[in-house]
Amino acid sequence: MNPGTDPRIAKLNSRLAYQRHWQIELFKTCYKKPGYCCFALWCPYCASYGLRKQALHGDLSRYICCNGNCPCSGRLNESSCPEFCLCLETWCCFAQSVATTRWMIQDELQVETTKCDKCIIGTMIFLQYLRCVCDILACFFSELQDAAQIVDLLADFTWCTVCACMQTQHKGELDHRDKNPTAVPPPLPGMMAPGVQMIPMGAPPSQPSYGYPPPPPGAYGAPQPGPSYPYPPPPGYPPAPGYPTPAYGGYPPMPQQPGMQR
Secondary structure, three states, X not given: OOOOOOHHHHHHHHHOOOOEOOOOOHHHHHHHOHHHHHHHHHOHHHHHHHHHHHHOOOOHHHOOHHHHOOOOOOOOOHXXXXXXXXXXXXXXXXXXXXXHHHHHHHHHHOEOOOHHHHHHHHHHHHHHHHHHHHHHHHHHOHHHHHHHHHHXXXXXXXXXXXXXXXXXXXXXXXXXXXXXXXXXXXXOHHHHOOOOOOOOOOOOOOOOXXXXXXXXXXXXXXXXXXXXXXXXXXXXXXXXXXXOOOOOOOOOOOOOOOOOOO
C-alpha cells in the first residue's frame, strides 16, 4: 500500500494535531483521586475492564479485541460474547488493554501526552527491558543474580504504580467526558479515513432516520375538510353525436348491419 494513502499513516499524522491535555497529570493522580488509584493498584484487571466499558459508553456490542490494533482483532467472534472476550483481553493482555483504552480516549477527545507523561511511561518500559537483560546475564554470571533481583523488584514496583496512575488518569478523563458531552471535539479528517477503526467517536450514535423531513406547519395552507359520505353521483356525460339518448340509462341497441341477419 502506498504510504501516502495508508489510513494508518493518516491516523498517526492526525495525532500530531492534538492539543488538549489530560484533566489530571500522571504524577498528580495519586493525590487527586487516591481512592480509585488504590483500586487500580490492587485490582488492575477490574479497573481495566470497567474503563474499557466506560470508554465504549457502556455499549459492549461495539467492542473489538484491542480496538482493532492486533491481528486477531475482529476474528474471535467478539460480538457473540463481548463481556467474556473483554475479560480475556484484560487478563491475558493486560498491558495492551491499558494502552488500547488510552489510545481510544486520546483519539476521541484529541488529548496529547505531555513530555512529563512520556518520560514516566518511557522509564517504566526501559526498566522492563533492563530487567530482561539482567535476568539473561544472571543465567551466565552468578555474580549478577543479586543485581538482577534488585532490578526485578524496581521494575515491578514501577510497573504497578505507573499502570495504576495511568488508569486513574483515564478515569478522570472519562468522567469529565460523561459530565460534559459537548466537550467532545469533532474528529479530524485523518481519523475518518477508510479502514481506520474508531470506537467510540464522540457520543453514542443515534438511530438513523429515513425519508424526508416533514414540511413546516402551514406550508400547504389550511387543511380542507374531506368529502362527505356517501359521495354524490357523478355528472353524466353527454351522448355521442349520432346515437339516440337511451330512455332508461342503458346502452342503445347495436344497429343491424347487412349480412348479419340469420
